[in-house]
Amino acid sequence: MIKKYSVKINKKVHQVEADENMPLLWVLRDILGMEGTKYGCGVGSCGACTVHLNGDAVRSCQLPISALAGMEITTIEGLSAKGDHPVQKAWVDVDVAQCGYCQSGQIMSAAALLKNTPNPTEEDIENFMTGNICRCGTYTRIKKAIQQAATKS
Amino acid sequence: MKKTDSNYSRRSFLKVSSLSGGGMMLGISWFASAKPVESLGELNIEPVWQEVTSFIKIASDNSIKIFSPNPEFGQNVMTSLPMLIAEELDVDWKQVEVEQGNYDPKAFPRQFTGGSQGIRMAWKQLRTVGSAARQMILTAASQAWNLPVSELTTANGMITHAFSGKSETYGTFAAAAAKLPVPKDIVLKGNQSFRLIGTPQKNVVAPKIAQGKPLFGMDYREAGMLIAMTERPPAFGMRLKSFDATAAKKMPGIVDIFPIQVFNDDHKFAGFDTRSFNEVIAVVGKSTWDVMNARKKIKAVWEVAPERKEMGVNNRETTVPSGLESTTKHYAQMLEMSKKPGVIERKDGDPEKAFAEAKHVIERTYTAPFLAHNIMEPTNTFAHYVGDKVRFVAPIQIPDWIMPSIVARLGIPKENISIELVRMGGGFGRRAYGHYMIEAALISKQANAPVKLIYSREDDVSAGIYRPSYQLTYRAAFDENKKLIAFHAKGGGVPESPLHANRFPAGAIDNYLAESFVIPSNITIGAFRAPRSNFNAAAEQSFLDEISEYMGKDPIAFRLELLQRAKDNPVGKTNDYDASRYMGVLELVREKSGWGKPENAGKKRGVSAYFCHNSYAAQVIDLQVKGDQVTVDQVTTALDCGVVVNPEGAKNMAEGAAIDGIGNALFGQLTITDGRTDQRNFDTYRMIRHNEAPKKIDVHFVKNEIDPTGLGEPPFPPIFAAVANALYKATGKRFYQQPFQPQLKA
Numbered sequence: 032m033i034k035k036y037s038v039k040i041n042k043k044v045h046q047v048e049a050d051e052n053m054p055l056l057w058v059l060r061d062i063l064g065m066e067g068t069k070y071g072c073g074v075g076s077c078g079a080c081t082v083h084l085n086g087d088a089v090r091s092c093q094l095p096i097s098a099l100a101g102m103e104i105t106t107i108e109g110l111s112a113k114g115d116h117p118v119q120k121a122w123v124d125v126d127v128a129q130c131g132y133c134q135s136g137q138i139m140s141a142a143a144l145l146k147n148t149p150n151p152t153e154e155d156i157e158n159f160m161t162g163n164i165c166r167c168g169t170y171t172r173i174k175k176a177i178q179q180a181a182t183k184s
Numbered sequence: 185m186k187k188t189d190s191n192y193s194r195r196s197f198l199k200v201s202s203l204s205g206g207g208m209m210l211g212i213s214w215f216a217s218a219k220p221v222e223s224l225g226e227l228n229i230e231p232v233w234q235e236v237t238s239f240i241k242i243a244s245d246n247s248i249k250i251f252s253p254n255p256e257f258g259q260n261v262m263t264s265l266p267m268l269i270a271e272e273l274d275v276d277w278k279q280v281e282v283e284q285g286n287y288d289p290k291a292f293p294r295q296f297t298g299g300s301q302g303i304r305m306a307w308k309q310l311r312t313v314g315s316a317a318r319q320m321i322l323t324a325a326s327q328a329w330n331l332p333v334s335e336l337t338t339a340n341g342m343i344t345h346a347f348s349g350k351s352e353t354y355g356t357f358a359a360a361a362a363k364l365p366v367p368k369d370i371v372l373k374g375n376q377s378f379r380l381i382g383t384p385q386k387n388v389v390a391p392k393i394a395q396g397k398p399l400f401g402m403d404y405r406e407a408g409m410l411i412a413m414t415e416r417p418p419a420f421g422m423r424l425k426s427f428d429a430t431a432a433k434k435m436p437g438i439v440d441i442f443p444i445q446v447f448n449d450d451h452k453f454a455g456f457d458t459r460s461f462n463e464v465i466a467v468v469g470k471s472t473w474d475v476m477n478a479r480k481k482i483k484a485v486w487e488v489a490p491e492r493k494e495m496g497v498n499n500r501e502t503t504v505p506s507g508l509e510s511t512t513k514h515y516a517q518m519l520e521m522s523k524k525p526g527v528i529e530r531k532d533g534d535p536e537k538a539f540a541e542a543k544h545v546i547e548r549t550y551t552a553p554f555l556a557h558n559i560m561e562p563t564n565t566f567a568h569y570v571g572d573k574v575r576f577v578a579p580i581q582i583p584d585w586i587m588p589s590i591v592a593r594l595g596i597p598k599e600n601i602s603i604e605l606v607r608m609g610g611g612f613g614r615r616a617y618g619h620y621m622i623e624a625a626l627i628s629k630q631a632n633a634p635v636k637l638i639y640s641r642e643d644d645v646s647a648g649i650y651r652p653s654y655q656l657t658y659r660a661a662f663d664e665n666k667k668l669i670a671f672h673a674k675g676g677g678v679p680e681s682p683l684h685a686n687r688f689p690a691g692a693i694d695n696y697l698a699e700s701f702v703i704p705s706n707i708t709i710g711a712f713r714a715p716r717s718n719f720n721a722a723a724e725q726s727f728l729d730e731i732s733e734y735m736g737k738d739p740i741a742f743r744l745e746l747l748q749r750a751k752d753n754p755v756g757k758t759n760d761y762d763a764s765r766y767m768g769v770l771e772l773v774r775e776k777s778g779w780g781k782p783e784n785a786g787k788k789r790g791v792s793a794y795f796c797h798n799s800y801a802a803q804v805i806d807l808q809v810k811g812d813q814v815t816v817d818q819v820t821t822a823l824d825c826g827v828v829v830n831p832e833g834a835k836n837m838a839e840g841a842a843i844d845g846i847g848n849a850l851f852g853q854l855t856i857t858d859g860r861t862d863q864r865n866f867d868t869y870r871m872i873r874h875n876e877a878p879k880k881i882d883v884h885f886v887k888n889e890i891d892p893t894g895l896g897e898p899p900f901p902p903i904f905a906a907v908a909n910a911l912y913k914a915t916g917k918r919f920y921q922q923p924f925q926p927q928l929k930a
Contacts (some may be wrong), residue, residue, distance in 0.1 A: 033436060036340075039491065048434065049473075050473060050474070050477075052473075053471075054473070055474045056471050057473040059468075060403075060470065060472070061411070061472055061473065061598060064405060064640060066398040066402075066405070067395070067396025067397070067398070067784075068405035069402070069560075069609075069910050070397075070402065070472075070562070070638075071560055071561075071866075072865050072866045072867075073476075073640060073641055073865075073868050074641070074865050074866070076865060076866035076867045077560070077641075077866045079312075087733040090651075106396075107395065107396030108395075108396060114391055114394055114395040114508050115278070118752050119226060119394040119395065120394075122390070122393075122394040123386065123390045123391050123394050124386075126386045126387055126390060126833070126836060127390075128258075128389075128390055128393045128394075129202075129258035129259070129260070129313040129388060129836060129837070129840055130257055130258030130559075130560065130561070130607070130608060130609050130610045130611075131258065131389065131393035131399065131607070131609070131921075132400060132402075132560040132561040132609025132610060133560045133609075134393050134394065137394035138394060138396075145328070153879070157874045157875035157877075158876070160874040160877060161608050161873045161874050162873075163873075163874065164560070164866060164871050164873060165560070165845070166559065166610050166612070166841065166844065166871065167258050167840045168839065168840035168841065168843030168844040168847070168872075168877070169836070169840060169843075170843055170872075170873075170874050170877035171839055171843070171877055171878065171880070171881050172836065172876075172880075173837070173874070174874070
C-alpha cells in the first residue's frame with residue numbers, strides 16, 4: 032500500500048510516498064536519486080547496499096521504508112562532506128578499487144567497524160567485512176586500507 | 185613460434201582543430217597493420233583502423249584533458265592508457281584530467297575491452313598521439329620565438345629555451361600549434377627515457393569511487409526515465425508459449441507489459457550475439473520495486489522449445505538441441521565421450537606406439553562446472569528511442585561487436601545510434617555480449633519513453649552466458665626409468681572444448697596427441713576471464729604436479745626441464761609459447777617464494793604456471809586445511825607481461841586475479857537441474873569472501889624491455905592448479921573436480 036513517510040537521511044528529513052514494503056535501497060536510488068548505495072543482490076547477501084542505521088552497518092535492501100520512523104540513516108553521500116572521511120582517504124591512498132561497484136558498501140561497512148572498534152585486529156576486519164563481496168578480488172587492499180584508516184582516525 | 189609483435193605503419197598524420205577557448209584539440213589518424221596474433225584469432229577480432237579525432241585537449245591555461253578510449257571495467261585503463269599519451273606529450277601527470285571517450289569509431293580506433301589487449305594494442309598508438317602533439321607544440325613555440333626547435337626542450341607541460349632562459353606553457357602555443365601541418369616522422373621515446381611509464385600511479389577515478397558517485401550504468405537517470413525488467417523462461421530449453429499480464433498491469437506504478445523478440449528470426453549470428461532467451465516479457469514501470477513486484481503477477485505459460493538452427497554470419501549453421509539439461513547428465517556425457525576417439529588437434533611422433541610400449545601409464549580426468557560471471561553491477565542499459573534514432577548509455581566491453589546486430593534488429597543506420605560509455609561494475613567477458621542493448625532499445629521504442637533496463641541478480645545468475653563446463657583427460661606414458669615418453673590430452677566440454685593443442689607441454693615431448701570433443705547444449709556459454717585457459721591451466725598443471733611426483737622430481741625443476749627441451753629442440757613447428765619467458769616466471773616464483781628452502785619445508789604449498797594472452801604467470805600458494813576450512817596464508821605471483829606501464833594498477837590486477845581464482849577453484853559452481861540453475865543469487869552461489877582471501881599476496885614482475893603483453897587474464901588461470909596442488913600437500917588427496925572445497929570433510 033502506498034503511504035507517506037518521513038525519513039531522515041544524512042541529517043535531512045525527506046518526505047516520500049512509497050509502497051510500505053519498498054526497501055530503503057530503492058527509496059534512495061529511485062525516489063531520492065541518491066545512487067551511491069548500490070544494488071547487488073536484493074537479498075542481503077553481498078553488502079553493496081550497506082548504509083548506517085543509527086550508526087550500525089545494515090543492508091538497505093532488507094529495510095522496508097515503513098520500519099524507518101525515527102531512525103538516523105547515513106549513506107555514502109553523507110559519510111563526509113568532501114570525501115575526506117579517514118576510510119575514504121585510505122581507500123584512495125591504498126588504491127583499493129578495481130571496478131569499484133562494491134566499494135560504497137565496503138566503505139560503509141568499514142566506517143561502521145572502525146566507529147565501534149577503533150583498533151580492529153585482522154580477524155576483526157575479516158569477520159566484520161565478510162558480508163561484503165568483491166568479485167574483482169580487492170579484499171587484501173580493503174584490509175590494508177582499514178588498518179591505515181584505523182591508525183589515522 | 186608465432187610472432188606477437190604488432191607492426192605499425194609510420195605513415196601517420198594528425199588531425200587538429202582549434203577550440204573556441206583558444207586551445208587545441210588533437211587527434212591522430214593513421215593506417216596501421218597489425219599481424220594477426222593468436223589471441224586475436226581466438227576472439228575473431230578483425231583490426232579495423234579508421235580516422236581518429238580527439239584524444240587530447242589543451243586549454244590556454246595549460247590544463248590538459250586526455251580521453252581514454254577503451255571501456256573501463258576495473259582493469260584501470262582510464263589511468264594506464266592516458267599515461268601512454270602523457271608520457272610522450274611530456275606533461276606533468278598531475279595536470280592531466282582524464283575523461284572517458286564515448287563510442288566513436290571515427291575518433292578512436294579501438295574501443296575494446298577484452299582479451300587482455302588494451303595496453304598491448306595501445307602501446308605504440310597512444311604514445312604516437314602524445315609524441316605528435318608535443319612536436320607540434322614545439323614547432324609553434326619555435327616559430328613564435330624565432331628559435332630552432334633543436335634548442336628547445338619540453339618537460340612537465342612547459343617549453344624551455346635553456347640559453348635565453350625563456351619558458352612558457354604548452355597552453356600558450358596550443359592555438360598556434362593547432363593550425364600547423366602534422367609532422368610526418370613521429371619519434372617515440374626509448375624505454376630508458378620514460379618518466380611516467382613504469383611509475384606507480386593511483387586510479388584516477390578512485391576519489392569518485394570512494395564517494396559513491398554515480399559512475400555506473402545502473403546509476404544513470406534522466407527526466408521521464410522508466411525502469412524496465414524482463415521475465416524469461418524458468419529453465420534453459422524452454423520458451424514462452426503465452427502469458428496473461430492483466431493482474432500485473434494493475435499493479436502500482438506499472439506502465440506497460442509486452443513481449444519482445446531480441447533477434448529477428450533470420451538473424452545472422454555473429455560470435456558475440458549470444459543471449460539466453462530470444463523472447464522475453466518486458467515489464468515497464470516507474471520504479472524498480474514496482475516492476476519487481478509486478479513481475480510476480482505475470483501468468484506465463486512456458487513450453488519446452490524444439491531444436492532450432494542458428495545461422496552464423498559466416499553461413500555456419502549451429503544446431504541448438506531441444507530438452508531440459510542437467511549437470512549430472514553433462515558429466516556422464518563428457519565421461520562417455522572421453523572414452524571414444526576425439527577430433528585430433530595435434531599429433532607429434534608416434535604416441536600410440538609409445539603408450540603401447542610404456543612400462544607405466546598415469547591417466548587422470550579433470551572436470552569443472554559452469555561458472556556465472558557474477559559481475560557486481562548487474563546487467564543494465566539505458567536506451568531512448570526517438571523517431572529513427574536511439575541513444576544508449578551502456579556498460580559494454582566491445583561496442584563494435586553489437587552495433588551490426590543493433591542495426592539489423594532496429595532497421596536504422598548506424599549513424600542514428602549513439603552510445604555513451606559508462607564505467608562497468610565488472611565485466612569478465614559478460615559485457616562482451618550486448619544483447620541487452622537491443623532489449624533496452626526495443627523496450628524504449630514500444631514504451632515510447634527513455635528506459636533503463638535492469639537485470640535482477642537472479643536474472644543475471646540464472647540466465648547468464650556462462651563459462652562452459654569442461655573436462656580434460658590426460659595420460660602420461662613412462663619407460664622403465666620413469667622417463668616421460670608420451671603425453672595425451674583429450675578435452676571436451678558443454679558445448680566447446682577447452683583444448684589449446686599447441687601450448688605447453690606440446691613442443692616438449694616427442695610423442696604427443698591432443699584430441700577434442702564437444703557436447704551440444706542449449707545452455708548459453710561465452711567468454712569468461714581467460715576463456716578455456718582458466719580450465720586448461722587447472723587441469724594441466726595439476727596433472728604435471730602428479731606426474732612429477734611419480735617421477736620423483738621437484739615440480740618446478742620438472743617443468744623447467746620440459747621447457748628447456750622446448751627451448752633447445754622443440755618438437756613440432758607450431759608452439760604458441762616462448763619457452764624462455766615461461767622459464768623466467770618459474771625461476772622468479774621459485775626465488776621469491778623461497779621454494780625448496782628449509783624454512784619453508786613445513787608449508788603446504790603448491791605451484792603452477794601458465795601462458796595465455798601473450799603473457800606468462802607462475803604462482804606459489806601456501807595454505808592450511810582444518811576440516812572443510814581452507815586458510816590461504818600467502819600467494820606469490822611472478823608475471824612476465826613485458827613493460828609494466830602502471831605497477832600499482834598491475835599489482836592490484838594480479839592480486840585480484842589470485843583471489844578471484846582461489847574463490848572459483850574452491851567454491852565456484854553453477855549447476856543445472858532440468859534446465860534450471862540450482863544457484864540464483866549470492867545466498868546460493870558461493871563467492872569467496874573477506875575471511876577466505878589470502879593473508880598476503882606478493883606480486884613480482886619480470887623486468888624486461890619487451891613491449892607490453894596481456895595482464896588482466898594471465899594471472900587468473902594458474903592459481904586453480906596451485907590451489908589443487910597445495911590441497912594435496914595439506915590433505916594427501918588429489919583434487920580432480922572443481923570446486924574443491926565441497927570435497928573437504930568438516
